[in-house]
Amino acid sequence: MGLLSLGTPLSFTEGEKHVEHVHTRGIADLIKSFKINYDRSNEKFLWGDELEYMLINFNREKKTATLDVEHDYILSNFDEGTEKYKTKCVPNDILYHPEYGRFMVEATPLRPYDGDSISDFLYVEKNMAARRKIMIDEIIDVDGDTTNTHQEVIPLSITAFPIMGTKEFTNKVYEANGQASHSLFLPDQIINRHARFPTLTKNIRTRRGSKVAINVPIYPDTHTQPLDEIDHNIPKRDLFFEDSEPFLGAAKPGHIYMDSMGFGMGCSCLQVTMQAPNIDASRYLYDSLLPITPILLSLSAATPIFKGTLADQDVRWNVISNAVDDRTPLERDVKPMENHQDIGGVRPDRRDNLQPIDKSRYDSISSYLGDYDHETKSYKNFKKSFNDLPLPINQSVLDRLTKESDYFDEVMAQHFAHLFIRDPLVVFSEKITDGDSYNDDHFQNIQSTNWQTLRFKPPTAHHHGCLSDTPGWRVEFRPLEIQITDFENAAYSVFLILLSKAILKYKPNFYIPISLIDENMITAHKRNSLGDDKFWYRFKDSNDWDRLSINEIINGNSQFIGLIPLVEKYVSLTFNDVADAQQLEAVSFYLKLIAYRASGKIPTLASYIRQFVMQHPDYKHDSIVSHDINYDLLCHLRGIGDYRDEKALVGLFGEEIGEYLINNRKKRR
Numbered sequence: 001m002g003l004l005s006l007g008t009p010l011s012f013t014e015g016e017k018h019v020e021h022v023h024t025r026g027i028a029d030l031i032k033s034f035k036i037n038y039d040r041s042n043e044k045f046l047w048g049d050e051l052e053y054m055l056i057n058f059n060r061e062k063k064t065a066t067l068d069v070e071h072d073y074i075l076s077n078f079d080e081g082t083e084k085y086k087t088k089c090v091p092n093d094i095l096y097h098p099e100y101g102r103f104m105v106e107a108t109p110l111r112p113y114d115g116d117s118i119s120d121f122l123y124v125e126k127n128m129a130a131r132r133k134i135m136i137d138e139i140i141d142v143d144g145d146t147t148n149t150h151q152e153v154i155p156l157s158i159t160a161f162p163i164m165g166t167k168e169f170t171n172k173v174y175e176a177n178g179q180a181s182h183s184l185f186l187p188d189q190i191i192n193r194h195a196r197f198p199t200l201t202k203n204i205r206t207r208r209g210s211k212v213a214i215n216v217p218i219y220p221d222t223h224t225q226p227l228d229e230i231d232h233n234i235p236k237r238d239l240f241f242e243d244s245e246p247f248l249g250a251a252k253p254g255h256i257y258m259d260s261m262g263f264g265m266g267c268s269c270l271q272v273t274m275q276a277p278n279i280d281a282s283r284y285l286y287d288s289l290l291p292i293t294p295i296l297l298s299l300s301a302a303t304p305i306f307k308g309t310l311a312d313q314d315v316r317w318n319v320i321s322n323a324v325d326d327r328t329p330l331e332r333d334v335k336p337m338e339n340h341q342d343i344g345g346v347r348p349d350r351r352d353n354l355q356p357i358d359k360s361r362y363d364s365i366s367s368y369l370g371d372y373d374h375e376t377k378s379y380k381n382f383k384k385s386f387n388d389l390p391l392p393i394n395q396s397v398l399d400r401l402t403k404e405s406d407y408f409d410e411v412m413a414q415h416f417a418h419l420f421i422r423d424p425l426v427v428f429s430e431k432i433t434d435g436d437s438y439n440d441d442h443f444q445n446i447q448s449t450n451w452q453t454l455r456f457k458p459p460t461a462h463h464h465g466c467l468s469d470t471p472g473w474r475v476e477f478r479p480l481e482i483q484i485t486d487f488e489n490a491a492y493s494v495f496l497i498l499l500s501k502a503i504l505k506y507k508p509n510f511y512i513p514i515s516l517i518d519e520n521m522i523t524a525h526k527r528n529s530l531g532d533d534k535f536w537y538r539f540k541d542s543n544d545w546d547r548l549s550i551n552e553i554i555n556g557n558s559q560f561i562g563l564i565p566l567v568e569k570y571v572s573l574t575f576n577d578v579a580d581a582q583q584l585e586a587v588s589f590y591l592k593l594i595a596y597r598a599s600g601k602i603p604t605l606a607s608y609i610r611q612f613v614m615q616h617p618d619y620k621h622d623s624i625v626s627h628d629i630n631y632d633l634l635c636h637l638r639g640i641g642d643y644r645d646e647k648a649l650v651g652l653f654g655e656e657i658g659e660y661l662i663n664n665r666k667k668r669r
């Protein structure tokens with residue numbers, strides 16, 4: 001998750017003394033990066049995915065599935081420079097990264113893939129399979145083989161752990177009374193041991209002036225507790241200042257109430273980063289992918305359960321958004337709760353710097369970058385009127401970018417001036433005393449704690465070797481929910497890459513007013529939005545937009561070429577002559593998964609999981625997902641994840657894809 005600096009992290013109050021320093025140095029880095037990288041061109045289309053796993057402790061004797069907080073040693077064992085990194089990660093082309101949760105591991109390819117190579121498209125899934133296998137092997141290596149004992153620890157790629165925040169949801173039980181989060185539900189022992197993570201948690205709470213408050217609508221079933229009351233099970237505690245907050249309005253009636261960063265940053269997702277040939281192409285790609293973000297959020301929906309309760313939504317996005325919302329009441333434009341300050345924990349003499357900010361730092365994008373042509377200094381299809389959302393900016397950053405550099409047109413300058421409205425969340429003391437900075441830490445401090453649906457990643461300002469050996473202008477696609485099988489995760493990644501390549505080749509115009517994309521984001525959260533709702537979308541080659549179903553957007557209709565046909569056209573023109581039958585079959589099954597989900601022929605993981613719970617014999621139609629149901633659900637998902645449960649594979653993927661997976665099972669494990 002973002003930048004992992006070593007050193008001593010400062011409290012918010014101490015770090016706040018250095019806001020100006022971080023902003024000033026960060027912008028200096030940015031200006032330098034644009035200066036030295038602006039004319040880079042003809043870069044290869046490289047790309048890579050990121051997957052986040054949860055280590056699940058299956059206890060066959062007790063019949064429990066819990067989050068395991070004792071196997072994070074994997075990360076230090078696989079750290080760069082270790083023997084195991086050299087012998088296990090490098091030869092298998094894998095890099096493991098720490099994440100927010102102590103129960104989490106992120107993994108990426110060690111080297112990015114080549115987007116021009118058909119064989120790399122097939123290598124992705126193999127790489128993903130190897131990541132799991134190496135984690136499992138390492139646990140067995142250290143703990144001994146536990147397959148025939150009562151406890152096993154297995155990495156699963158699930159978006160949210162269904163019973164997180166209920167009683168005893170971790171393998172080792174801790175009380176929720178931690179100094180970092182002050183949560184009523186999550187012990188601090190679920191947080192990564194690296195000091196950055198508890199400090200992040202604490203600093204967000206300090207700046208905001210209260211605990212974060214996440215409210216997800218409860219799925220109303222026949223025996224659900226009354227929806228006009230707040231959750232009856234919220235503990236009444238008297239340990240921290242914030243303990244009364246749920247009863248002062250932080251907990252909403254009819255909602256699942258969560259009060260800590262871990263509920264959001266403890267979710268897993270699938271991210272894809274891709275490199276465009278030059279800065280102009282990266283801006284065009286960013287803008288073209290923006291209207292797709294809510295569509296793919298809905299199409300990857302995998303999260304119908306939070307805190308042991310069925311939700312009346314299918315995705316995680318707003319949960320993380322609220323879980324890291326460090327805005328003060330003044331910035332959120334709400335009345336502070338009783339005994340709370342309108343400027344939260346911000347220093348009183350900074351009050352005049354605070355402005356209304358309509359979104360959390362984890363949220364949807366508020367401005368296009370513009371499809372700029374830096375030769376002619378003009379935009380092609382982009383119009384400034386498409387940026388029709390409020391865009392609070394840091395005025396002094398905007399002034400600097402436009403005055404001190406020739407490389408920022410207004411729209412680009414606004415993008416970064418918007419990111420720099422945020423305070424650094426964690427400042428490391430070593431970073432403010434060092435003289436000349438030799439890496440992008442200050443820029444990354446702000447950039448990597450703006451967690452939005454897309455991230456525009458400029459190249460580094462501090463290269464040491466050859467400039468062309470450092471990553472170029474990249475776009476990161478961040479809304480996707482993670483799927484249970486490597487097949488699905490590979491399918492969503494490959495679809496997105498092929499779509500991006502088709503966009504760069506055919507140059508369609510996907511622009512619609514950005515406020516409509518925000519409307520689509522809200523729609524994408526709805527239960528079964530995929531089948532039931534319509535989304536604003538631009539008719540290709542026409543100047544109009546309308547509401548379309550995801551089926552129409554993905555598969556097309558009589559007036560509109562869908563995204564899958566567009567990708568198929570690209571594949572047949574580019575790869576048909578060079579690929580063998582087996583390669584083309586594999587790609588076609590990836591596209592089938594996307595097409596069939598879009599048409600409703602097969603379910604999303606979210607609706608599949610919801611059905612599983614609602615049909616479970618122990619389910620009491622009270623929206624509650626008990627620990628027993630959770631155990632059966634996770635065993636079931638595990639059987640899908642390792643392709644062993646044939647009936648479930650056909651249930652989730654339909655006969656055609658299900659049988660394909662069963663027949664190819666040996667290759668996939």
Ligand code: ADP
Binds near residue numbers: 049050108113275476
């Ligand atoms: P972050 O968490 O900041 O997004 P990570 O290092 O976790 O960064 O992931 C970055 C992803 O970008 C990885 O999948 C990696 O393979 C990929 N990547 C690395 N270099 C390039 C490049 N030059 N172009 C495109 N993708 C790249």
Ligand code: MG
Binds near residue numbers: 001002052099
């Ligand atoms: Mg991550």
Ligand code: MG
Binds near residue numbers: 001002050097106
């Ligand atoms: Mg990462």
Ligand code: MG
Binds near residue numbers: 062063627628
């Ligand atoms: Mg039990």
Ligand code: MG
Binds near residue numbers: 050271476
């Ligand atoms: Mg990322």
Ligand code: MG
Binds near residue numbers: 444447448457
């Ligand atoms: Mg970054």
